[in-house]
Amino acid sequence: MIAGIVMSASIGTSIAETVRIVGTAGAGCIAGAEELPSRGDGFVTIHRSTSYFWGAPHTIAAVENLAKHAVAMGLGEIYVGDLSPRLGGPLPGQHASHQRGLDADIWLSAGPRLPVTDATQANTTPPSLVRPDRRDIVPELFTPEIVSLIRMAAELPDIDRVLVNPAIKAHLCRIAGHDRGWLHRVRPWYGHSAHMHLGFRCPTDQTECVPMAPPPAGDGCDSTLDWWFAQLDHPAPIGKPPPARPPSTPSLPAFCRALLAKQ
Numbered sequence: 450m451i452a453g454i455v456m457s458a459s460i461g462t463s464i465a466e467t468v469r470i471v472g473t474a475g476a477g478c479i480a481g482a483e484e485l486p487s488r489g490d491g492f493v494t495i496h497r498s499t500s501y502f503w504g505a506p507h508t509i510a511a512v513e514n515l516a517k518h519a520v521a522m523g524l525g526e527i528y529v530g531d532l533s534p535r536l537g538g539p540l541p542g543q544h545a546s547h548q549r550g551l552d553a554d555i556w557l558s559a560g561p562r563l564p565v566t567d568a569t570q571a572n573t574t575p576p577s578l579v580r581p582d583r584r585d586i587v588p589e590l591f592t593p594e595i596v597s598l599i600r601m602a603a604e605l606p607d608i609d610r611v612l613v614n615p616a617i618k619a620h621l622c623r624i625a626g627h628d629r630g631w632l633h634r635v636r637p638w639y640g641h642s643a644h645m646h647l648g649f650r651c652p653t654d655q656t657e658c659v660p661m662a663p664p665p666a667g668d669g670c671d672s673t674l675d676w677w678f679a680q681l682d683h684p685a686p687i688g689k690p691p692p693a694r695p696p697s698t699p700s701l702p703a704f705c706r707a708l709l710a711k712q
Contacts, residue, residue: 491516
């Protein structure tokens with residue numbers, strides 16, 4: 450367990466005094482979001498000009514406290530990618546979530562390395578930790594520090610799940626040992642070979658925020674994980690794979706449509 454993490458967000462830029470989180474992970478929005486600074490104690494945002502760094506207060510707090518704890522444990526500065534747009538709603542590109550200020554991408558790069566400067570902040574991209582055949586991790590890149598960083602994320606307060614590449618999940622299953630409770634929240638998903646996706650639960654006071662179905666029971670090191678690798682053995686998919694994104698864009702709640710129209 451992570452000890453000593455106090456969930457307190459720094460005072461950031463906000464666009465409304467009252468936080469209101471509405472809708473589902475794939476069709477939602479947020480009013481009253483806070484903006485994660487470009488840099489902070491133990492973290493730096495990357496791809497700043499093409500990414501979004503707004504989130505619910507407890508999401509901002511979680512990222513900031515994960516960074517502080519990672520530095521305290523000797524894991525180095527963390528790199529932060531997309532959170533959400535300032536009002537939420539759909540993002541351009543590959544993201545189907547990141548719409549309600551409850552998601553954050555953390556790059557899987559830990560340990561000693563050159564610091565990210567203002568000049569390199571826009572184009573810094575940690576390498577993939579997964580082999581080109583997608584069957585395993587790259588051992589020389591996947592350090593114990595990265596394992597520790599994933600576990601820290603999985604033990605954050607209010608974390609719902611941490612998405613990683615199936616090969617990364619399989620490696621964690623092999624090395625976890627007997628203390629495996631945190632693996633329940635680490636789930637495999639498409640891509641995610643160089644970063645992990647942190648998804649946080651709806652705050653209890655946000656009744657318009659629709660929670661995701663909880664992760665399946667168990668540590669996830671079972672036939673549900675085997676499915677991902679079975680797909681690599683056949684030219685045609687076995688069964689019906691989970692979609693990489695919804696087949697059609699879900700309709701946004703009325704509040705979100707009105708909020709986003711004000712942009």
